[in-house]
Amino acid sequence: MTELEMKLKAKIPGEDTGIEIRHSLCAICSPSHHCGLDCYVKDGEIIRVEGTPGHPYSHGKLCTKGSAQRNYIYREDRIKTPLRRVGERGEGKFEPISWEEAYEIIARRLNQVKETYSPHSVAFYSGYSKWYRPIYHRFAYVFGSVNFGTDDSVCAVAKKIADKVTAGCEGAPDMAHANTFLGWNYDGYYSHHLSVEGVRKLKERGGKVIIIDIRDTPAAKNLADLFLQINPGTDGALALGMAKLIIDNGWADMEYVEQYTYGFEQYKELAEEYTLEKVSEITGLDPEDIYEAARLYATNGPACTNYSASALVHHINGFNSHRAILCLSALTGNFDRVGGNYPIPASYLRQPAGFKTRDEEFRNNREPEGAPRIGAGRFPLWDAKFNEFQTMDLMRQIEEETPYPVKAVFALGLNAKLFPETDRLLEVMKQKLDFIVDVDLFMNMSAKYADIVLPACTSVERSELKCYRGGYLVYTKPAIEPLYESKSDVDILCELARVMDLDDDLLKGGYEACLDWIIEGCGLTMEDLKKSDVPVRVPSAVWPVKPGGCLKNGFPTPTGKFEFYSTEIAAVDPKYGLDPLPGYRDSLEDQNSPEMREQYPFYLCTGARLPYAIHSRVHKTPWLRSLRPDPTCEINRQDAACLGLKEGDSAVLSSPYGEIRMKVKVTGKIKPGVILTVPGYTEANVNNLIGRDHLDPYSGFPGYKGMRCNLRKSQEAET
Numbered sequence: 001m002t003e004l005e006m007k008l009k010a011k012i013p014g015e016d017t018g019i020e021i022r023h024s025l026c027a028i029c030s031p032s033h034h035c036g037l038d039c040y041v042k043d044g045e046i047i048r049v050e051g052t053p054g055h056p057y058s059h060g061k062l063c064t065k066g067s068a069q070r071n072y073i074y075r076e077d078r079i080k081t082p083l084r085r086v087g088e089r090g091e092g093k094f095e096p097i098s099w100e101e102a103y104e105i106i107a108r109r110l111n112q113v114k115e116t117y118s119p120h121s122v123a124f125y126s127g128y129s130k131w132y133r134p135i136y137h138r139f140a141y142v143f144g145s146v147n148f149g150t151d152d153s154v155c156a157v158a159k160k161i162a163d164k165v166t167a168g169c170e171g172a173p174d175m176a177h178a179n180t181f182l183g184w185n186y187d188g189y190y191s192h193h194l195s196v197e198g199v200r201k202l203k204e205r206g207g208k209v210i211i212i213d214i215r216d217t218p219a220a221k222n223l224a225d226l227f228l229q230i231n232p233g234t235d236g237a238l239a240l241g242m243a244k245l246i247i248d249n250g251w252a253d254m255e256y257v258e259q260y261t262y263g264f265e266q267y268k269e270l271a272e273e274y275t276l277e278k279v280s281e282i283t284g285l286d287p288e289d290i291y292e293a294a295r296l297y298a299t300n301g302p303a304c305t306n307y308s309a310s311a312l313v314h315h316i317n318g319f320n321s322h323r324a325i326l327c328l329s330a331l332t333g334n335f336d337r338v339g340g341n342y343p344i345p346a347s348y349l350r351q352p353a354g355f356k357t358r359d360e361e362f363r364n365n366r367e368p369e370g371a372p373r374i375g376a377g378r379f380p381l382w383d384a385k386f387n388e389f390q391t392m393d394l395m396r397q398i399e400e401e402t403p404y405p406v407k408a409v410f411a412l413g414l415n416a417k418l419f420p421e422t423d424r425l426l427e428v429m430k431q432k433l434d435f436i437v438d439v440d441l442f443m444n445m446s447a448k449y450a451d452i453v454l455p456a457c458t459s460v461e462r463s464e465l466k467c468y469r470g471g472y473l474v475y476t477k478p479a480i481e482p483l484y485e486s487k488s489d490v491d492i493l494c495e496l497a498r499v500m501d502l503d504d505d506l507l508k509g510g511y512e513a514c515l516d517w518i519i520e521g522c523g524l525t526m527e528d529l530k531k532s533d534v535p536v537r538v539p540s541a542v543w544p545v546k547p548g549g550c551l552k553n554g555f556p557t558p559t560g561k562f563e564f565y566s567t568e569i570a571a572v573d574p575k576y577g578l579d580p581l582p583g584y585r586d587s588l589e590d591q592n593s594p595e596m597r598e599q600y601p602f603y604l605c606t607g608a609r610l611p612y613a614i615h616s617r618v619h620k621t622p623w624l625r626s627l628r629p630d631p632t633c634e635i636n637r638q639d640a641a642c643l644g645l646k647e648g649d650s651a652v653l654s655s656p657y658g659e660i661r662m663k664v665k666v667t668g669k670i671k672p673g674v675i676l677t678v679p680g681y682t683e684a685n686v687n688n689l690i691g692r693d694h695l696d697p698y699s700g701f702p703g704y705k706g707m708r709c710n711l712r713k714s715q716e717a718e719t
Helices: 003-011 069-073 099-116 133-143 157-166 193-204 218-223 235-248 254-260 264-271 276-283 287-299 318-331 359-364 380-385 391-400 422-432 489-499 505-509 511-519 526-530 549-553 594-599 622-627 637-643
Strands: 020-026 035-042 045-051 083-085 094-096 122-126 148-150 180-184 208-213 226-229 303-306 408-412 435-440 452-455 465-468 472-475 602-606 632-636 650-655 658-667 674-677 707-713
Touching: 045 069, 069 622, 083 099, 099 122, 099 408, 099 435, 099 452, 099 489, 122 133, 122 391, 133 148, 133 359, 133 489, 133 505, 133 511, 148 391, 157 318, 157 380, 180 193, 180 287, 193 208, 193 218, 208 218, 208 287, 226 287, 235 264, 235 276, 235 287, 235 318, 254 318, 276 287, 303 318, 359 511, 391 422, 472 526, 489 505, 489 511, 505 511, 511 526, 594 707, 632 637, 637 658, 637 707
Parallel strands: 122 148, 122 408, 180 208, 180 303, 208 226, 408 435, 435 452, 602 674, 632 658
Antiparallel strands: 020 035, 035 045, 083 094, 083 452, 465 472, 602 707, 632 674, 650 658, 650 707
């Protein structure tokens, strides 16, 4: 009996209780490695949840959100049956129908759009979650549409593309062997809480921690030896300023630079512009702190860096800011070396686990031709480096119908609140689309605009294949039966493939048939995985992955080297104005007229994490919502005093694109001039304040974290 099995056996209640522990995973927040979940089930109902002891990723721990699993699963607004719209779009008036009738309507209406326009006029969209995406991606392609898009258009992929055009691959921090940790945008207590232990161990053995963030966080308080509270959106300038200091002071690893990098002289010339005085003015940082951060990172090596999946790239200068930070690792000889950042090749669902699967081939070997993807003509770098349409161009194409019309949207997890100018998008969809399908757990604002709504089930009501670092795979079993008439997303897709008689035996064969094909060659089959309730070590897995592969065999870039000057960006048509160097520009450069500055004097930053919230997924989960019941914006106490605002006041937050009402939280943890808020509230949707064209030209990502705004006490509060 393994140690994990012994721990699990010790937890099992007495037989007379009628309680059974069933193992699953929590899929509320993380899009990558989900935490192991033990569900205590009695009479078909989950009565308690705990973390799975000995789990290879979460080690028996659950965060606040995971602990609220029962509250989430049994929410009153769960969609219970397939529904057909009977009122106006947006009214929320539906009637129940059968699954058979729903499938027949969807098949007929999608085929009508295909025949009248083309298959590309159907856009297939996925919000959270990501587990079903190989199946869904292939479904869209077999249908004939090039237009498969997801929330990756605003999550993580800008960073991944920046990595690819610079180093050819992503680099994970080797924290276990580092002497210095550069925590750029790092707050593990609020996001990725399982990483905190690694930082603590680094400190215990005498390592140093630098944290750079726009707010004073628990990580800054508890972990940082040096904390730099930077002005929002100025990270790229800081990285270039640090590069100049490293070069000027002889701290660069010139042997590494000369042997393994490309474009250093151009990069050096760019960095030369970013003097200590200039960078201090831009970033709002003390020159001595900038100098010390550069010195410590460059001389107390090996040093590794935390690269945020989303925080940096949610500025319109975010793509190059990430590249500028990444370049510091090569400048100091810390990329692909022990104690630095080194590549960990992706396994299933693009997660690093040390073994190969065929899910990318499964997604792409049926890719159709005949039309450019949505956004291809506007964001050529995105289109060249990622095989999804850029969803931030969806509104424009529906509205303008160029280069061809989009007339239907089939969505799994449609969340319009992800889109800037949300209300405008919904109005465009209402007026211009012939047909909308949404598959979801809850009857949310976006689902009310669909013609057909289908009920999905949660992670504890389905089976799901997941991989984990260390070389593990697990195929979960349902802890409870799907509630009401809900179904797994993959079952919906495979059943619909049969109804539509799509030309694909794998899809029509079902989820497990697809997975058997995907994992073939790894040393395990689906039958092997179904014998275990917990993660299983993959025989072909090589873990831990060791650094040095790129240094030995060459980087997967056109030059075979780490590229300070990106040859792939240089190859993009010059009319797009993309810089092959990681140059810096103002994150508010499109809003810097004197009139705009006067009317909207504050810097709005959205998306800051709370430990008990994730986007809009849990805003209606009662226990979690009770922790912060009102949509709230944070403002520095000096600004609050000037505006006559106090804690708990109702205020109007405005931008050039609209206004919303929020409660005020007065704090000393953010800088004067900055207003911080959390997105996702239906009654106070901050993305209505972000312009639809306020986008990074490299990636198409919205500038969620950089918009001019103003704040005033609401008239209701004054009366």
